[in-house]
Amino acid sequence: MNAVRAPLRFLFEHAENLFDRIFGPRWNPFSCLGALGWYYFWIVCGTGLYLFIFFDTGVHEAYRSVEYMTHEQWYLAGVMRSLHRYASDAMVVMVVVHMLREFAFDRYRGARWYSWLTGIPTLWFLFAAGITGYWMVWDRLAQYIAIATSEWLDALPLFGEQIARNFASPAQLSDRFFTLMIFMHVAVPLVLLFIMWFHLQRVNYAKVNPARGLAIGTAAMLLVLSLVVPAMSQGPADLAQVPTPVKLDWYYLWVYPLIEATSPLFTWAVLVGGSFALMALPWVPPEKKVAAAVVNLESCNGCRRCATDCPFAAIRMGRRTDDRPFPEEPVVDPGLCVGCGICAGACPTAMPFRRMGELVAGIEIPDLTTAALRDKVEAASRGLRARPRILVFGCDHGAKVANFAAPGIAAVSLPCTGMLPPPFVDYILSRDLADGVVLTGCRNAHCRARLGVRWTEERIEGARDPALRARVPRDRLVRIWTSDKGAIAAELSAFAAQLAALKPAPSFPPADKRRVAEAAGERA
Amino acid sequence: MIRPLALVGQGVTYAIFAAILGVFANGPAYAPAPPDQAQIVLSFTHGGKPAGECRERAADELAKLAPNMRRKLVCPRERVALLVELEVDGKILFRESLPPKGFAKDFPSNVHRRFVVAPGTHRIEARLRDSPRGEGFDYHGATEATLAPRQSLAVDFRAATGGFVFR
Numbered sequence: 001m002n003a004v005r006a007p008l009r010f011l012f013e014h015a016e017n018l019f020d021r022i023f024g025p026r027w028n029p030f031s032c033l034g035a036l037g038w039y040y041f042w043i044v045c046g047t048g049l050y051l052f053i054f055f056d057t058g059v060h061e062a063y064r065s066v067e068y069m070t071h072e073q074w075y076l077a078g079v080m081r082s083l084h085r086y087a088s089d090a091m092v093v094m095v096v097v098h099m100l101r102e103f104a105f106d107r108y109r110g111a112r113w114y115s116w117l118t119g120i121p122t123l124w125f126l127f128a129a130g131i132t133g134y135w136m137v138w139d140r141l142a143q144y145i146a147i148a149t150s151e152w153l154d155a156l157p158l159f160g161e162q163i164a165r166n167f168a169s170p171a172q173l174s175d176r177f178f179t180l181m182i183f184m185h186v187a188v189p190l191v192l193l194f195i196m197w198f199h200l201q202r203v204n205y206a207k208v209n210p211a212r213g214l215a216i217g218t219a220a221m222l223l224v225l226s227l228v229v230p231a232m233s234q235g236p237a238d239l240a241q242v243p244t245p246v247k248l249d250w251y252y253l254w255v256y257p258l259i260e261a262t263s264p265l266f267t268w269a270v271l272v273g274g275s276f277a278l279m280a281l282p283w284v285p286p287e288k289k290v291a292a293a294v295v296n297l298e299s300c301n302g303c304r305r306c307a308t309d310c311p312f313a314a315i316r317m318g319r320r321t322d323d324r325p326f327p328e329e330p331v332v333d334p335g336l337c338v339g340c341g342i343c344a345g346a347c348p349t350a351m352p353f354r355r356m357g358e359l360v361a362g363i364e365i366p367d368l369t370t371a372a373l374r375d376k377v378e379a380a381s382r383g384l385r386a387r388p389r390i391l392v393f394g395c396d397h398g399a400k401v402a403n404f405a406a407p408g409i410a411a412v413s414l415p416c417t418g419m420l421p422p423p424f425v426d427y428i429l430s431r432d433l434a435d436g437v438v439l440t441g442c443r444n445a446h447c448r449a450r451l452g453v454r455w456t457e458e459r460i461e462g463a464r465d466p467a468l469r470a471r472v473p474r475d476r477l478v479r480i481w482t483s484d485k486g487a488i489a490a491e492l493s494a495f496a497a498q499l500a501a502l503k504p505a506p507s508f509p510p511a512d513k514r515r516v517a518e519a520a521g522e523r524a
Numbered sequence: 525m526i527r528p529l530a531l532v533g534q535g536v537t538y539a540i541f542a543a544i545l546g547v548f549a550n551g552p553a554y555a556p557a558p559p560d561q562a563q564i565v566l567s568f569t570h571g572g573k574p575a576g577e578c579r580e581r582a583a584d585e586l587a588k589l590a591p592n593m594r595r596k597l598v599c600p601r602e603r604v605a606l607l608v609e610l611e612v613d614g615k616i617l618f619r620e621s622l623p624p625k626g627f628a629k630d631f632p633s634n635v636h637r638r639f640v641v642a643p644g645t646h647r648i649e650a651r652l653r654d655s656p657r658g659e660g661f662d663y664h665g666a667t668e669a670t671l672a673p674r675q676s677l678a679v680d681f682r683a684a685t686g687g688f689v690f691r
Contacts (some may be wrong), residue, residue, distance in 0.1 A: 022533035087551045090541075144556060153595040154636060160625055161569050164636045168567035169678035169691050221538040242563045242674045245555035250548040260556050 001284065004058045008104035016443065017484060023214070025481070028156035031446055032210040033098035036218065039198070039210050043222070047084040047187070051077065052186075055136065057178035070232060082226030088130055089251040090222065095126060103281070107448065110287035111202075111338045112313055118199040120279050125192035131253035132185040136150045136178065141246045143167070143237035148256045155264030156403035163436060172240040173493030177444035202336060205451060262516045290415075291366040293332045299349045300362030302326035305465055306343035309418075310451035312336050315363075330363055340449035341365040341419030345456070348466050350421035352377070353373040365415065373412075377424065381433035388499035390492065391434040393420050397448040398483045404492060410434075417441035418452025422459045422468035429476055440480040442490055453481050474503060529547060559638060562671035563647065564639045568681035571632035572654040573607050576600035601630040607653040607661070608635060611677065612646050645670045650679050650688045663687040 008165060016030045023029065029036060054077055057067035071076035099119060102108050108116035119329060149161035167174050200206040200274035209215070234246060248256070254433050259267045290431065293306075293315070307315040307330055314336035317328040331344075343363045344350055350361035350370045359371040366468065368376075386408035394401030394413045414420060417439055425437050439456060447453040458464035468477075480491045526546040557563060578599040586594045602623040610618040617639050625631035647668050651661040665688025669677055 019537075022528070022530055022537060081583075085549060089545050093545070140688045142539075145684045148556065151636065157625075160631050162567070162634050165569065168636070168680065171691065172678075217534060217538060221542050225542040225546050229550065231549075240676055242557050242559075242676050244557040244559050244674065245553040247551040247553045249550070250552075251528070256556070257554055270565050459687050 005106060006102050008100060012101055013483065016446065017482075020443065022499060025443065027211045027214045027217075029210075029214060029218075030097075030101065032183060032207065032214060033094050033101060035207045035210040036214070037091050037094040037098060038208045039215055039218070040087040041193070041196070043087035043219070044084055044091065047080040048089065048189075050080045050290060051084060052182075055182065057182055058175040059138070059173055059178070061175075062136060062178050064232065066137050066139075066233055070230070072232065077499075078230055079226050080382050081222070082229075082231040083222055084133075085231040085249070086222050086225050087445075088133070089249065090218070092126065092130070092251040095294055105448065106287075109282045110290070111314070111336050113282035114202045115199060116196060116282050117279050118201075120275055122192060122195050124275070125188055127252055127255070129185065129188045129192055130249075132181060132188055134249065134252065136181050136185055137233055138178070138237045139233035139235055140241075140243040141234045141248070143203075143239065144243040145256070147243075147257060152259055152264045152267065155268065167239055173239060192287060202313055203450070204311050224281055227313075232506045253445065290337075292334035292337035292339060293341070293343050293363050293365055295330050295332060295363050296360045297322045297324065297329055297362075299360050300326075301349070302328040302330070302495075303348060303362075304330075305346040305348065305482045306329070306330050306363045308453070309342050309346040309455055311340070311342060311452075314338070314340055332363075338449060339365055339367070340416040340452060341368065341414060342416055342449055344370060344454055345416075345419045345421050345452075346466065347421065349422050350466075352427040355405055355425065361421075365419065368414065368419070370421070373414075373420075373424070374410055374427075378429060378433065380412050381428070384408060384409050384434060387434075388435040388496055390436045390438055390496060390499070391428055391493070392438040392440060393417055395448070395452070398441045398443075399485050401440065403485065406487065407490065408496065416447070416449040416452035418447070418449060420456070422466055425460075425477060426469050426472050435500075435502075436478070436490065436495060437474045438478045438495060440479060440482070442480050476506060477524065557638075557674075560643070560673050561640045562643045562673060563676040564610070564612065564617075564641055564671075564679060565637070565676055566608070566639070566650070566679045567636040568679075569632045569634040569656060570606060570652070570681055570683060572606050572624060573656065574599050575602040575604050575629070575656065581622040581632070599629045603630055603633070604654065604656050606633045607651075607662070609649075609651040610639070611649040611651075612639070612641060614647070641671065643671050643673045643675070646677065648677070648690065650681075652681060654683075665690065 010015050012030070016028060019028045019030055022243065051069065054065055054069050054073070066081070069081055071078070085145045102116065110341045112157050114136070124487070130144060134145050135149075144468065147164060147167045150167060153159065154164050156164045166177065200208070211321050237243070248254070255267060255271070260269070301422070302317070302320065304317055307317050316333070318331040320326055320329050323514060344361055344365055347361045347363050350364075352359070352370070352374045359374060364370055377391065381389070382407060384391075384407070386406075388408060389408045392401045392404055392409060394411060395417045396413050396415050400415075402518040420439065428434050428437055441453055441456075442448050459466060460468045460479070462468065462470070478495045480488050482488060576599075578597055579596055581595050586596065593688035599620060605624065606622040608618065608620055608622060618637060620635070622635055623629065624633050645668060647666065649664070649666040651662040653661045657664050661682070663683075667690040669690065671677060678691050680691065681687065682689055
């Protein structure tokens with residue numbers, strides 16, 4: 001499977017690097033694929049509601065009402081029709097690219113199986129919603145779709161009488177059929193919406209709105225496209241005529257040439273079999289099970305930060321089970337935990353300064369406990385042989401930081417950079433373990449653990465607990481959010497030069513006096 | 525601060541995406557059938573006659589049944605398969621035995637097939653056997669139709685109105 005993922009991943013990484021330069025990390029469409037899908041869905045709903053006001057059900061009335069909207073009220077209903085069509089097409093593009101990207105970056109296995117599995121039925125409902133929409137126009141394209149779809153359905157041994165008979169001649173079609181179609185075209189997107197909501201159930205802080213600039217840009221793009229190439233009908237349907245040739249919307253209607261080229265049953269087998277194969281992907285092969293986070297109640301004060309910061313809703317707060325005077329304790333669901341360690345990074349008890357007794361944080365990753373991380377940091381620091389001494393923290397899923405090791409550079413790789421509690425930066429600089437600290441990881445907004453980069457940034461900026469203390473000299477700390485080895489190497493060189501030009505790091509007062517001094521400073 | 529070059533890049537990206545959307549939402553054209561040909565659609569639903577003889581239940585048989593189920597005449601549920609033949613200009617285009625639908629084979633048989641024919645005048649004949657007879661047909665219909673390119677002629681069957689309908 002890796003042989004399939006690797007080239008796709010290569011393509012995505014290069015495309016995303018390019019888009020980072022064009023749009024910036026926040027507006028990069030690749031970081032908002034799912035959110036863009038939602039955005040287009042709402043555009044389709046809004047425009048659909050307006051079109052519904054003017055749509056008439058009936059063999060002749062349906063086409064006439066759509067023609068009225070397209071030509072006589074082109075400035076509003078016509079534009080709405082075009083927006084309705086192009087936003088639907090854009091939604092297909094976003095959904096498919098979103099799926100490919102999650103596959104390429106291996107974000108569909110392990111605890112993420114649920115989001116992947118629930119994503120597959122959305123494809124069926126998305127295409128069904130689009131096809132029923134094209135049917136309602138009742139032009140030559142709609143006639144072809146009606147005939148081909150009903151023949152396709154008739155291939156299944158489900159219906160007593162063949163549906164395709166309704167379209168064999170003009171005498172056989174009833175106005176009531178369009179009432180059924182409008183019901184279908186409303187009901188199917190409603191089911192789609194429900195499945196989309198279901199799809200997000202195991203994701204905390206799901207991104208369902210694209211960045212404002214991107215939303216404005218993409219809406220303007222759709223509007224211009226609607227004005228330049230408005231959606232048009234292809235002549236009224238006539239069941240006494242063969243609807244050929246027709247201009248297909250290939251985003252939704254690609255299945256029909258497949259049916260004609262093969263057979264209805266073969267197409268059913270390919271699509272149903274393909275869907276089940278896609279649904280089985282998270283287990284082919286299953287992701288190596290990572291050790292889930294563990295709660296150490298003796299150190300936990302039930303502050304909720306781990307539950308708040310977990311990107312995968314793997315931690316909930318439950319009733320306290322020990323006799324300590326706190327109402328709640330975190331409860332980890334091992335089935336949802338991806339082992340990113342972001343919870344450990346959020347824990348206020350992950351204090352490397354602590355020397356009294358064993359260092360045990362309230363919540364930890366068994367594979368890399370807070371004490372083990374401190375040991376690792378200290379060992380890395382001892383290996384620094386040249387000045388300026390730089391300690392680089394990286395993410396196992398970003399660029400391999402071990403490759404940057406040099407006499408003056410030591411690296412520590414974490415499951416996610418969001419696992420690093422901010423006091424570690426303070427600890428390293430105040431204890432003179434290094435002259436500077438570099439935090440690097442997945443490209444901004446592309447974090448494998450979803451929120452590791454965002455939480456790290458907010459903690460360092462002081463916008464999120466546990467915040468990096470104000471006394472930490474910011475010119476001795478650099479964040480590099482990219483997987484591009486060249487870019488990291490360049491930033492490291494620049495940072496080394498910057499550190500060399502700095503005065504020696506200030507010597508901090510002893511811990512007990514320090515707190516008093518800081519408190520006095522804050523009061524001032 | 526957005527750099528001017530980035531703005532140009534965004535504009536180009538939106539333009540490319542819009543072009544891809546616009547082009548594939550409105551084509552290329554696809555011809556599911558040859559545009560210079562005509563079409564005959566054979567499409568109907570019809571239930572064959574019962575596959576066996578009806579018989580009268582004996583008195584002791586009736587007595588064993590619940591009072592509301594004591595119907596004297598009992599007929600088999602199964603229907604015979606239909607034999608359908610479509611002939612155009614003396615050439616058999618379709619000849620098939622259509623089995624009844626349903627687990628008990630008691631639902632009507634149906635057919636829906638499209639045939640591409642050359643435009644022009646054609647003699648079209650349709651035949652149907654819906655009884656257990658071994659040979660021949662129970663219904664026969666014929667017409668002469670002039671079909672233009674892309675014209676579609678439906679061959680339907682309505683037992684209540686006497687048989688085949690060409691429209």
